[in-house]
Amino acid sequence: MRDQSVEDSIVPVGTATRRTVATRFALLAMLLLLSMGLGCATVPERGCVAVAEDSAKDSADEDFDEFDDFDISEAPPPRDPLHVYNRFMFTCNDKAYTWVLRPVARVYRWVLPEPVRASVQKCANNLGFPVRFINSGLQGNFKGAGVELARFGINSTVGILGLFDPAASACDLQPADEDFGQTLGRYGVGPGWPLVLPLLGPTNIRDAFGMAPDYFLHPFSYIEPAETSLAVQGIEKENYLSLHMDEYEAIKEDAFDLYTFMRDAYRQKREAEIEE
């Protein structure tokens, strides 16, 4: 757009003489080169009208174009029709975390040394293989699925039932965190309304549905009786928390409005994961 306008403005200069034609050509070429090479992508894709309005309101601010020059999307806040329930559930979860989950994780951390907890986590992650493998495949990411298969093979054997992760440390095979919510996203299913689930935390309608197939793909779901299955999953969560103590606190201290922050962070994280 910018090139266009400059081009227009130099049209009257370019009369019939050869010299001006050449100058024009040179100018144009230089502009083109500059815009390609340096990628001065100040060309706003949309929101031109908004810029015009805003700068009319505020003409003193001469470097207003700056906003378009940086690739941070200025999407309006998402519709959140369930926000009354969501905020309530969010507060419940926060209390459950502060009064139960966190103190338990602290004791757990005190009892077990870090290498043991790290190995427990790796072992649990290794068992999540079917979820990542199937979803990588469903997303058409066969390379990712292959990496998962290789990781499972290596870590279950050389890594002694997944207690260690030689696939990552020795072979640089990194896990891909794929789940059914991402698979749906890949096929164009939108996130839907934001939703906060009891204990599971912030999510959205799509990802909440996605939890069902993943549940059936996870070996923990097949432990009998159901109480033991729940206990195993609970221990896994506490183990994870014990390795990531104070992270939630650090976020909490930063936020003005913790619910809005977590809702937006979840949205951004999922968008990044689906894009990968």
Place this chain on the structure above:
Amino acid sequence: MVKRILWLILMLAVFVQTAVADGKSDAGKVVRQTVDSCLDWLKEKDLSDDAKYDNIVTCITPVFDFALMGKLALGKKQWPRLDEAQRKEYTRLFIQQLQNSYARKIMLFSGETIEYEEPLQVKSKVHVGTSVVSTDGRNKILYKLYKSKTGWKVYDVEIKGVSIVSSYRAQYAEIMKTGTAETLLNRMKEKVNQDDEKKE
């Protein structure tokens, strides 16, 4: 004449290309040096937490364009709603808030290793990807830089795909939806005061 101009264009093209190529590795170096020197300060056992914090702030200040981050965080729609004095106040509070937040995050660091990826040219910007490798996995931190008059500067950081600037914007938008610029500034003042009290 035409020949000469063509030469000029060619020279320019070469110059532009090399400038861009150098930019990528320069930006990568800036990030690496900054992160490494922050980590060096954290490893100093004789320093108090306060001294570590001050040193970290001094070492990130020349590399982060805090004022620009603040402007981007408020966004195109909200920025014009602040008058000149309010903008100054906003920027001051934003910088303080961001520095507190960054220092808090980096204090959590304990013995993880950092891996640096090859910097990526995205239009005129450079994205420098890093991975923080901990005992049970790895987390991606992406630094986004632009070329300012005084060199490469960070204008946004993404942690596991979550952009700091966007996160602040979402919260500011929520406040500005019902409140005015004054409401926002008061909330920010409260926050900074809280942080200062905690530090003491």
